[in-house]
Amino acid sequence: MSTQETYKTKVKELLSSGKVKMVIGYKAGTTADRRRPHFMRTPEEVDQLVLDSACITNLSGYLLSEGLLSDGKEIAVFLKPDGIRSINILAAEAQLQSNQVVVLGFDINGSEISALQGERASDFQALTSSSNEARLHKQQHPESARLEQMTPAERFAYWEDAFSRCIKCYACRQACPMCYCRRCIVDNNQPQWVNTSSHTLGNFEWNIVRAFHLAGRCVECGNCGRACPVNIPLGLLNMKMTDEVLQSFNHYPGVSETQEPVLASFKKNDSETFIL
């Protein structure tokens, strides 16, 4: 049986036994290469489930939809390794309890998919540790390497040009599972910390604030970059922040839910005398 069919059977069981109240997965989209999030509450809705190599969206953010988890009932969600790591971070940051989430794990290798064994995010510790190891030795993306070679002025010009295209639609934020604040700092208007205007300065402020808030938390799922309607290379920013946090603090986000959030923890023996 294909991975998709095996999972269909499993999802039907989960729903008909009442183990979970909802399963979040994928179904076909408008065009052949698109997949849409699919919310299944009855076994009949499982027939539309699609699980293949086009299922790239990290669905974990939907768990934090207002009120969804408040009744304490369990929800199952299809997750790739990056999504499993976001569950660990969300649990570490007290946004959900990982024992309320059934992980339906899968991974994509080229055009093939495979099932990942485990039920709770914590069952995937070996996997998240090995992806930590892999990330440490990952070859630099050619575009990142090109940016590193630039002078600061050239790099500034590169991002100035990229951010000048931003329209402040906040699709990057809304698509990001780690951007869960009910009131984002840019939505705060008393005082207005960040300009809401979408001029180049305002766009700079917005994108840099977001990159900082994601440092050590971003799982590099790519949701933000794919959501951006003007295709700003947000992935490059995320890669850079991930590299910095790895090098400076040996911190790879989402390895487990007991991992301390890197920018929200403090050690007395820290060599720095100043905390930002």
Added chain:
Amino acid sequence: MTRILSSDKLDNCVARWRKAGNKVFGPVKKETTSSYAAVESAAEFDLGLILPDRSVKELFFPQTEPMMRYSIKKQAIDTEDFQPPIEKRIIFGVRPCDASGLAIDDPLFGWDYKDDFWFKRRNNSVIITIACTKSDDFCMCTSLKLAPDSTKGADVMLRPLQNGKGWQVEELTDRGREAVKEIADLLQDSAEPTAPNAMVPEKFNLDACVAWLRNPENFESSFWKEISMRCIGCGSCTFLCPTCHCFDFQDEGDTYNGIRRKNWDSCSFALFTMHTSGHNPRSTQSARWRQRIMHKFNYFPGKFNVNSCSGCGRCSRQCPVDMGITETLQAISTLQP
């Protein structure tokens, strides 16, 4: 015999219009995104795009616009208005759905208050539309009772020739005639036939949708929650839409000195209707999505007698979760009114 503009003369036209004091715009692909942008020569145009990612509305209603400078002093408050620009513009290669979008928004910007920023730009711009011979899975002008060669909002209509080497020219307004006059000697007579329009299948029955939306009982239908469950509440669909027109005023600066700006805003944002008390009359994403549909196909036509959608398909094409107006109206058109 009709008059045609041959593609190899386009650069001469751009030069001629520029020399006559016009700023020339058209579809341009820059880096990873495309929009209608200012050009110096026709070589910068990308006329092969089905349509630019960003709509033409931003040339009339930019994402952020300074309106007034203020300065609060001990004895007085000084203000200084920013003047809407009055440069003459030729916007070449506008898609019929984008041009229609401008015409759809005209009554809105001139209703209770005449928006100078919009109308000064409108009156100084010539819209040269090119009929579509290509479409994609998201185009849906025909479902909105428009067409790939709709002339709505256009000052000049260009119909591509079958041989791909130019366009048949048809002036539609005085502004259009004026712009064509400036290039009259570059046109030639020809019997070359025009290419067939793009085939854009009708995706839903608009009248059935409108009937359902007008039934007050459907306002609280569970349909809204179901259809919008995956909406993440971003501004992508509204900001790319050629007819969405909501804005917000923001004072930028400090208490004493600053600039008041007019910025795009979106009914998809939770903050859009948030009251100072903290109460939000549209507290859920489904209520916000319902508003977008109701506004476009019920309230707006109720007031201005035209739907606030030209069928460009951008909202569905660019939605991060593959939602959009098309899917919703397709679903509604199968429901009982």
